[in-house]
Amino acid sequence: MGARNNTWIAYLFLTPVIVVMALLVFYPLLQGIAYSFSNMNQYNMGSKFAPPSWEFIGLNNYINLFSTITEPDSVFRDVLIQTLIWTFVNVFFHFVIGLGLALLLNRNLKGRGLYRMVLMVPWAVPSFVAAFSWTWMYNETYGVFNLVLQKLGFSPIPWLGDSFWAMVSVILVNIWLGVPFMMITLLGGLQSIPQSLYEAARVDGASAWRQFWTITLPLLKPVASTATVLGVIWTFNLFNVIFLVTRGGPVRSTEILVTYAYREAFLNWNFGVACTYGVVILSFLLAFTIFYQRLLKANSNEGVYY
DSSP states (O other): OHHHHTHHHHHHHHHHHHHHHIIIIIHHHHHHHHHTTBOOOTTTSOOSSSOOOOOBOTTHHHHHHHHTTTSTTOHHHHHHHHHHHHHHHHHHHHHHHHHHHHHHHTSOOTTHHHHHHHHTHHHHSOHHHHHHHHHHHTOTTTOHHHHHHHHTTOOOOOTTTSHHHHHHHHHHHHHHHHHHHHHHHHHHHHHTSOHHHHHHHHHTTOOHHHHIIIIIHHHHHHHHHHHHHHHHHHHHTOOHHHHHHTTTOSTTTTOOHHHHHHHHHHTSOOHHHHHHHHHHHHHHHHHHHHHHHHHHHHHHHHTOOO
């Protein structure tokens, strides 16, 4: 009874957090959703010299956006496909490389602490510093990558001047930046697995590969699924790497939904359209998260593991 009477203390401590979240997250979110149903732009948003003249136009922004998806020169379709490629490739290599490094660091290696510290450097470096450094290394004439290729007898690669190589370039930067998070997260999951299970498996004659598939992956599943969801959300919304390395170019070949929303808002000044892109991004991520969690739950119920 006394515990129930003291629940107000918990709500008292939660109140500042709720207020801050409401002001910094929920209010801007609801406002952005509302603006996505408007034709707001730089000419009708209003100023101290003229009152606002923008209007609510219902679902017109969404209809205009999705109605162009079948057109040959649809910008929305191209940006959406590039976003899906960007997200899948990055998260795939984050997980595979991160898991491989985590398995190595989980062994009794000499200097394991030093290796772990060195591998964490990309995560500790500010992303804008990394982006500028990689941009310099991608320089077609003086960049270290092309200088090495020329020394080996190969032709220089137009890293940032070709559509294909520009996407490869920003993906490489983001893989370098994102692997340490996945590695340290999966390493924590590996260290929580009881060693007695591996000892029992070795006594039964299970090979290392068999132990990996029947012990490591199933018990790592909760950590891996959470890290994967976070990786997809962060990568899908990642703005700074693409903006700082390629600016979305050349010719929108590295543009993703979040960078294109920025372009519509702050370069084209179409705030209503930019908010529509923001709602589309939120909708995709919510749908993915719900689908992924249900898929994991269904697989768990059937006893199916990665």
